[in-house]
Amino acid sequence: MALVTTKEMFEKALKSDFAVGAFNVNNMEIIQGIVEAAAEEKAPLILQVSAGARKYAKPAYLMKLVEAAILDTGLDICLHLDHGEDFEICKKCVDDGFTSVMIDGSKHPFEENIRLTKEVVEYAHAHGVVVEAELGKLAGVEDNIKVDQKAATYTDPEEAAEFVERTGVDSLAIAIGTSHGAYKFSGDPSLDFERLKKIHEMIPNTPLVLHGASTVLPEFVDKCNAYGGSIPGAKGVPEDMITEAAKHGICKVNIDTDLRLAMTAEVRKYLQENPSDFDPRKYLGPARDAIKAMVQHKIKNVLKASGQR
Ligand SMILES: O=C(CO)COP(=O)(O)O
Ligand SMILES: O=C[C@H](O)COP(=O)(O)O
Ligand SMILES: [Zn+2]
Numbered sequence: 591m592a593l594v595t596t597k598e599m600f601e602k603a604l605k606s607d608f609a610v611g612a613f614n615v616n617n618m619e620i621i622q623g624i625v626e627a628a629a630e631e632k633a634p635l636i637l638q639v640s641a642g643a644r645k646y647a648k649p650a651y652l653m654k655l656v657e658a659a660i661l662d663t664g665l666d667i668c669l670h671l672d673h674g675e676d677f678e679i680c681k682k683c684v685d686d687g688f689t690s691v692m693i694d695g696s697k698h699p700f701e702e703n704i705r706l707t708k709e710v711v712e713y714a715h716a717h718g719v720v721v722e723a724e725l726g727k728l729a730g731v732e733d734n735i736k737v738d739q740k741a742a743t744y745t746d747p748e749e750a751a752e753f754v755e756r757t758g759v760d761s762l763a764i765a766i767g768t769s770h771g772a773y774k775f776s777g778d779p780s781l782d783f784e785r786l787k788k789i790h791e792m793i794p795n796t797p798l799v800l801h802g803a804s805t806v807l808p809e810f811v812d813k814c815n816a817y818g819g820s821i822p823g824a825k826g827v828p829e830d831m832i833t834e835a836a837k838h839g840i841c842k843v844n845i846d847t848d849l850r851l852a853m854t855a856e857v858r859k860y861l862q863e864n865p866s867d868f869d870p871r872k873y874l875g876p877a878r879d880a881i882k883a884m885v886q887h888k889i890k891n892v893l894k895a896s897g898q899r
């Protein structure tokens with residue numbers, strides 16, 4: 591039981607049809623819910639921390655909470671920085687003991703993305719830490735993307751090959767139609783599987799990463815709305831598309847929104863049904879259980895990662 595890199599889990603995932611879940615963490619209950627699910631499912635696990643999470647919970651707390659999770663469950667866990675925007679934050683996380691960092695240079699021109707990624711790879715590798723980079727831009731719901739626009743925002747397979755070759759990055763996040771948050775599609779959901787297959791063909795030994803992979807299950811949106819929420823028209827990536835993507839080189843699947851919805855729905859329900867309670871454990875306990883159930887469902891039914899530890 592230790593903090594581990596993604597090396598072994600990705601090698602295994604690349605060879606078979608499952609993907610490793612990478613779940614965003616912000617506090618103790620979220621961490622506990624996730625690790626308990628992964629432990630019961632005997633699944634490989636990545637806990638990821640965004641810059642926002644780092645600011646909210648503070649680096650020292652997050653580090654100690656993850657260490658406690660390892661101690662309590664006996665799991666091997668990869669601790670990953672999600673969407674690091676510059677060299678400095680990546681360096682800080684490497685120095686703090688993270689085992690994986692993402693440098694997200696996707697907003698920069700190709701050459702600048704390469705330069706930035708190389709700089710992080712050099713530092714991280716010298717410290718035994720693996721690096722994820724991003725090429726292509728995740729589109730939002732309002733982009734009713736036409737084919738030529740797709741070419742501009744989605745990951746170009748040839749560029750992906752050149753990018754990996756020149757940066758020496760360990761894994762690559764790609765854009766094939768997913769986006770962050772609860773509003774991913776205005777019409778019917780669709781992902782560019784042809785593009786994914788082409789990318790996987792060009793760089794078969796590079797584990798690919800799917801950001802914005804929450805499904806936004808109607809059950810949880812409805813539950814939020816039924817208990818005072820207002821999240822109309824939310825829509826995510828159908829679960830069978832995630833399972834399919836895992837068969838074509840996607841080794842890491844990022845999930846945050848689905849955890850937020852599960853937790854919020856449970857807290858809303860509890861507080862509305864129990865208006866006189868004011869002990870935070872009363873609603874954070876069920877919220878933690880809701881996170882656990884959601885993660886267990888993802889690992890088992892969507893990522894097919896049960897027993898792959
Ligand atoms: O990609 C993510 C984190 O990097 C999370 O995506 P979702 O918003 O779909 O959960
Ligand atoms: O990709 C982003 C993750 O969902 C984290 O979101 P955040 O920046 O609000 O913590
Ligand atoms: Zn990005």
Ligand SMILES: [Zn+2]
Nearest residue numbers: 770801802844
């Ligand atoms: Zn992301």
